[in-house]
Every structure is written in structure tokens, then in C-alpha cells.
Amino acid sequence: MKLSDYIIHYLREKNVRHVFLITGGAIAHVVDSFRNVKDISYVCHQHEQAAAMAAEAYSRLSGTVGVAMATSGPGATNLITGICCAWFDSIPALYITGQVNTNEQKGTSAVRQVGFQETDIVEMVRPVTKYAKMVTRSEDIAYELDKALSIAYEGRPGPVLLDIPMNVQRAEVDPKKLRRFANKHKVVAIGAGTEKKIIQLMRLISQSRRPVIIAGGGIGLADARKELQAVLDKTRFPVVTSWSGFDTVPWDYPRHVGQFGVYGSRAGNFAVETADLILSIGSRLDTRQTGGKPETFAPHAKKIMVDIDKAELGKRRGYTPDIEICMDAKLFLRRFVALLKETALPKVDLWVTKTQEWKKNYPTVLSAYYDQKGSVNSYVFAKMLSDLTPTPAVIIPDNGGNLTWTMQSFQLKRGQRLFSAFGNSPMGYSFPASIGAAYAVAGRMPVIAIIGDGSFQMNIQELQTVFYNKIPVKVFVLNNHSYGIIKQFQDTLFEGRHEASSPEKGYAPPDFEKVVRAYGLKIVTIRNHKELASKIKEVLAEKGPVFCNVEIASEQRLIPKLEFGNPIERMSPELPPAEFDAVMGVMKEI
Numbered sequence: 001m002k003l004s005d006y007i008i009h010y011l012r013e014k015n016v017r018h019v020f021l022i023t024g025g026a027i028a029h030v031v032d033s034f035r036n037v038k039d040i041s042y043v044c045h046q047h048e049q050a051a052a053m054a055a056e057a058y059s060r061l062s063g064t065v066g067v068a069m070a071t072s073g074p075g076a077t078n079l080i081t082g083i084c085c086a087w088f089d090s091i092p093a094l095y096i097t098g099q100v101n102t103n104e105q106k107g108t109s110a111v112r113q114v115g116f117q118e119t120d121i122v123e124m125v126r127p128v129t130k131y132a133k134m135v136t137r138s139e140d141i142a143y144e145l146d147k148a149l150s151i152a153y154e155g156r157p158g159p160v161l162l163d164i165p166m167n168v169q170r171a172e173v174d175p176k177k178l179r180r181f182a183n184k185h186k187v188v189a190i191g192a193g194t195e196k197k198i199i200q201l202m203r204l205i206s207q208s209r210r211p212v213i214i215a216g217g218g219i220g221l222a223d224a225r226k227e228l229q230a231v232l233d234k235t236r237f238p239v240v241t242s243w244s245g246f247d248t249v250p251w252d253y254p255r256h257v258g259q260f261g262v263y264g265s266r267a268g269n270f271a272v273e274t275a276d277l278i279l280s281i282g283s284r285l286d287t288r289q290t291g292g293k294p295e296t297f298a299p300h301a302k303k304i305m306v307d308i309d310k311a312e313l314g315k316r317r318g319y320t321p322d323i324e325i326c327m328d329a330k331l332f333l334r335r336f337v338a339l340l341k342e343t344a345l346p347k348v349d350l351w352v353t354k355t356q357e358w359k360k361n362y363p364t365v366l367s368a369y370y371d372q373k374g375s376v377n378s379y380v381f382a383k384m385l386s387d388l389t390p391t392p393a394v395i396i397p398d399n400g401g402n403l404t405w406t407m408q409s410f411q412l413k414r415g416q417r418l419f420s421a422f423g424n425s426p427m428g429y430s431f432p433a434s435i436g437a438a439y440a441v442a443g444r445m446p447v448i449a450i451i452g453d454g455s456f457q458m459n460i461q462e463l464q465t466v467f468y469n470k471i472p473v474k475v476f477v478l479n480n481h482s483y484g485i486i487k488q489f490q491d492t493l494f495e496g497r498h499e500a501s502s503p504e505k506g507y508a509p510p511d512f513e514k515v516v517r518a519y520g521l522k523i524v525t526i527r528n529h530k531e532l533a534s535k536i537k538e539v540l541a542e543k544g545p546v547f548c549n550v551e552i553a554s555e556q557r558l559i560p561k562l563e564f565g566n567p568i569e570r571m572s573p574e575l576p577p578a579e580f581d582a583v584m585g586v587m588k589e590i
Contacts, residue, residue, distance in 0.1 A: 003138050004033040004169045006178075007096070010145055012040040015064040018439045019043070020051040024071020026098030026117065029169035031069070043439065043469065045432070046461035048075050052082020052095065053421070053429055053459075054436030056159075059086070059093045060419060061394065061440035065149060066093045072100055073117030076163070080125060081426050086159035087128040088423025089244065090221055092152035095129075095161040097121050102136055102165045122163050134163040138171035139178060146181035156309045157221060190327075190335060197325050198335060201279070202343045204302050204323075208277035209590050210351050211237045212301075214260070217244025217422070218282020218308060218329045227333035228281070234340050237348060238355045240268040242283045243407055247418045251386075251411035257355045261289040262562040263404045266571055267358035273569035274586050275301045280321075282329040284312045294318030296567035300587060306332050354586050364408040364560070375553040376526055378402070378478055382409035382450075385476070388536050389448065391415040394437050398430035398451040401484040404558050406450050428458025434473040435465060446474060446540065453479040453509040463519040466545045474539050480552045481509055488557055502554070512549045523547040 001009075007030055011019065019042045023031045034042055045051040051068045059066030066086075070076050076097040086093040099105075100115030113119075122132045131151040135144050141164075148160040190198075205211060213235070219228050225248055232239055232255065239249055240260045249256050258265030260272045272278065278301045283289065285305065290297035295318030305321040306329065307313050313324040325332060369377040382405050389395065392415040397406040403420055412418055421429045434449035441447060456477050466473060483501040490498055500506045516523040526535045526548060539548045560571035574580065 001173055001175055002029075002033065003141055003171045003173050004029040005036050006141060006173055006175055007145070008033045008037045008040060009175075010142070011067060012037050014149070016040060016067055017062075018058065019067045019069060020045060020054040020058070020436060021069035022046075022048050022051060022071070022075060024075045024098065026072035026100060026166055027069055027075070027096075028071075028098070029166060030096065030098065030164070042069075043435070043465070045465050047459065048078035049081050049428075050432035050435070050459050050462045050465070052079040053085060053432040054439075055095070056082055056086045056089075056091050056093050056421070057396070057419075057433035057436035058440045059091050061417065061437055065152065066091075066436060067096065068093070069096045069098075071098045071117070072121070073119045076119060076121040077124065080128070081424070083125055083159050083161070084128050084424045085421035085426065085429060089217070089421060090157045091159065092149075092157040093159040094148060094152065095125075095159060097161065097163045098169070099134060099163045099165040101167040103167070105165070122161065125161050128159070129161050130158040131160040132163070133161075134165070135168055136165065138168050138173050141168070141173065142175070142178035143181045146183070150181060150183050190331070194325060194327060197323050198332075198339065201304050201323055201325070202339050204277055204304070205279075206344045206346065208302070208346050209348075210275045210586070211235075211277040211279065211346065211348065212257075212271050212275040213237050213239045214272070214278060214280040214283050215239055215241045215245040215248045216281060216283025217242060219245055219248045222282065222308075222329035224330035224333050227330055227337065230337050231333055231340075234337060235345060236352065238271055238352055240264075240271055242289055243420075244422050245283065246407065247412055247416065250414040252413070255352055255355075257359055259407060261568060262291060263288075263408065263558065264568065265359070265364060265408060266362035266560055267355065269568040269571060270358050270583055271355045272298050273300075273567060274584060276587075277301055278303045279306070280304065281306045281332065283307075284309075285317070290317070291562055291566065291568045292564045293567070299567075351586075351590050354590070358583065370529060372529065372553070374528065375551050376529060376532060378405040378552050378556050379409045380529060381476075381478070381532065381550055381552070382406050383411065384532055385448075385450075385536055386410040386412070388533065388540060389413075389416065390446065390540070392417070392445040394418075394434075394441060394445060394447045396420060396430040396433050396437060396447070396449045398449070398455045399425045399427050400452050400455065400486075401480070401556070401558060402450050402452045402455070402478045404485070404561075405478070426458070427452075427455040429455075431456065431459050431475060432462050434475065435462060435471055438471045438473050443472070447472070449473060449475045451475065451477055452484070453477055453481060453512070454483050454507070456512070457509065460515065463516060463521060467519050467521055470544060472542075472544050474542070474546055474548070476539070476548045476550055477512060478550050478552055479509060479512065480554050480556050482554050483507060484554075484556055485558060492563070512547070516547045521545055521547060523549060525549040525551065527551045
């Protein structure tokens, strides 16, 4: 069997149904081999970055690994931004690149290149992959595929890359004689030291009066949503989520308070900052969550951090968790539930009532926003879209202002999935990610992308991918004709000088109606609140792909937000002193 044929058969056996790619000379043998295998096909993108992002999103939703392929040199390097998305969000994905023949490689020579488009992609991606290897011997192909996928899923997940020279791709192999990698994954038992820490945690819980659970992205990665739900139901503690953990708890869950952090909700931040115990599960608690001065984070609370990555537990920060538990989220939650039977839980009814009062009293969508004329208020849009989006559904916001407006105002329902490339957060992610998501869910639910006018242009070429494959994505472009989040940053630091971020200073979007129609696709435009609900319904009712240009005001702001240096309870615009003091007074009341 030709080695390239073996690769495609191997992927098919791993239940991969779609591979995202752009062909090229150095990967042509592998691409040609798709014709020999049933029930697996490729999706041709217009840029390798988009293929890498589509594969990452496919992996999040499909239950199997997402795969992207590219040729050598610029094809391989174009994958890197998408690989970074998988790396920072801990998404297992397999990237396969073609490489020049082994006899055309520079090896240890000081020359920069020998073969045409020769590039050492392995060394380039090594810092942002769990494993990167050039396969130089045909007899190693099964071993390296096994090893790469094993590593991708082991512990904290992440991307892997295999670089395969052309002469290796076209070699003949006997599948029965190929050596295999022995999967060394072990069933993890809870060690005595870890068990002791969990027992210590249970004692602290018994002594607490204002406990809060933080649900992080690691819960979803561990497939532990059900286990989290059991913990929340049994403890009846308030819960806040990180952005990565946004879809682990529905918005209307009785003790869900909100999100926390720099662009969190006031209620979520108040809950964290007045808590006397924080149990963080599967969140790395980065500075977007703790604020720019981490030493001000939850200063009155015992902080317990559960994370599968020892490095995250041991990283430098402005505070030290009182208990650090290095553990898979699902395994931890199961043990935690078991120990609840032996634990005297605190009475938290009054505490829960207070947190829910904050959620009610400090909405992100203010009634005054609905009175806006001549354009659409982005917070009103996000709220209306959440009201009209069915269940189940996949929602993928992009980067910048549209991400913040969505995370602050979208009221997620049970059964809906929402994600973005939260860690890398590149402009242009959500559109190609929606393509990968659409193939993963295979028509079982709608896939909705939310993107800004600036971000849309980063991967606007993928309109052709959508048109050619008739991919039924719904893409909402929030168009403020500027880089809105940068303008707000410039207003704060540069006295309102909007350099390189506005039509007056170098940036302006095209006419999206003309562009989208030029690709043969449908687009509608929403210009005001009167037509907001009807046109969102029109978009969501469309069976095929449809794009929606949402005209929002160029001066649209992100409210509330944290200014650098403030603790997260002091979001801008700041509350009147008496009102703020009344909120913080809960620490004396309970």
C-alpha cells in the first residue's frame, strides 16, 4: 500500500470524516489518496489559516480529532495562527504538512534552504504544539500517527504536527508490518496527597459562608458538564463562569450569577470579590479574569484551584492559591460529589439571594439601549439573537468588541454550545471556525458566527468555500465601520486619536452587500431596532448560507469594562459610592 493511502485509511479508522486543506506539490500525494477511501473527504479552503481554524472547531464538536493539511513552506507557515488557537485553548488537533524530499533537505547545514519551499516547520511550531515531528522513514508512519494522537489527548490536550517528505509519502508500506506506538495512558488513581487536599477543601467548605464555584473551560474539555451539574445541584452554591466555561452552565440556571473578569458582568465580579471561598475548576485564572493586578483578586476568599496542568498551578501570580489540586476536572468532580455525603454544607440561601439580586439589578442590556435610533445597539442585538436562537445550536463569536458584546449579553440556553478562540483570540477566527463546526454537526443544529467588520476581512476569502460547498452557516457581521475596541482603548490612552482604526485614519470596510453577492451568496442588512427581530428570524430560517450586515453605531462602547489597575469589582463606569458600598457590605451581613 502506498504510504499516503495508509494515512487516509488511518484517519478514517479514527472516525475522521472531513479534512480541511489546501493542496500543493509537497502534499499532493496525500491529497490524491482521498480518492481511494470511502466515507472521508476533504474540504478545500482558500487560505491555510482558515483550514487550521476549521479543523480546530471540528475537533471541539465532532467527538474525533480535527485534521488540517498543507503543503511545505508558506502553506505550512500559514497554519500557525490556527495551530496557536488549538494550543492556547487546549484543543486536540492534527496538522499534517508536506515537506521536500529527504535528499533535498538542508539538514544541519548553515544554508537557509536547499529544496524548493523547504521550511523547518517542525521547529517553528514546537513551542505551540504538544508534539511535532518529521517522519523520515516510511516504516515509522503508523507509530508516529499513533504517538501524535495519543499525546494530543493525554493530560491537557493540544495540537500536534507531522511533517512528511514527499518521498516518504509515495513509499510503499505493508500495514501489517508497521510498528505501532503503545498507548501508555493509565487510569489515574487519586493519590494520598491529592486526597488529603480534597479533604482539606471539604473542611473549608463547611466553614464558609459565601462560597462561589468558578466553572472554567477545563470542565468542557474533560466532558464533565454532567458532573458539574451534580455538584451545583447538591451544594446549591452560586456559580460564575470564565469565558471558556461559558457554555457549561445555562444563563437561567437558578444560581448562575454571570461571568467574571475584565469584561465580565458586575454581578459575577461582585460575587467573586465578596466571596470567602473560591473553588475554581478548570480555569487557569489569567489576568483577563483576575484583572491586571492579580493581588487584588478575591482578597477575602480562601482560593482553591483545580487544574490538570501543574504549570498553571505553579505559575507566578500576585497571589498563591490556598490549595492547589492537580487533577482532571471530571475525576475531581466525581470525588467531590462522593465526599459531599460526609460534609456539612453551609446554609447559603441568603448569599444566593444576594448574588441573584446583583444579576437582576445590573444587567448589561439597559432599557435605554432599546431607544437607540438610526443604528443597532450591539447589546440589544446580542440579547435579541440569544432570544431567537433555537436549541440546540452552535454560536461562535470572533474577537474584539463583538466577542465582548456577545459574552456579556448572550443568554445561553441548555443544549447550546458557544466558543471562540479565547486564548489566541485572532481576528477572523469565527468565520472559518463556523465552517468546521458545520461539518462536525452535520446539519443537526444551526451554526452561527458573530464577527466584526474588521475581523470578517481577515478571512473573507472563505466566502468561496461556503458558496462552493453550500455550507449552511449564518454569519452576523457587526459593522461599526471601525476597530471599535481599539478606538475605546485609544480614547482612554491617546486622547481620542483613532490612528489606523477609523475611516478618517486609514481603516474602512468595503460594501459587504456587494462583496457577499459577488460570491453568489445571500446577504441581508439590519439598520435599526424596528427590523431587528424580523431579519434575525429571516436569517435563522434560511436553509442555506446567509450573511447579515448589522449596522451598529461607530461610537458603540463596551460597557461595563475594567480599567487597568482596578480590582474587578470596580468596573467602569463606576457605581455611586453609596451604592458600591452597599454591595460590598454583604461581607458584613453574611
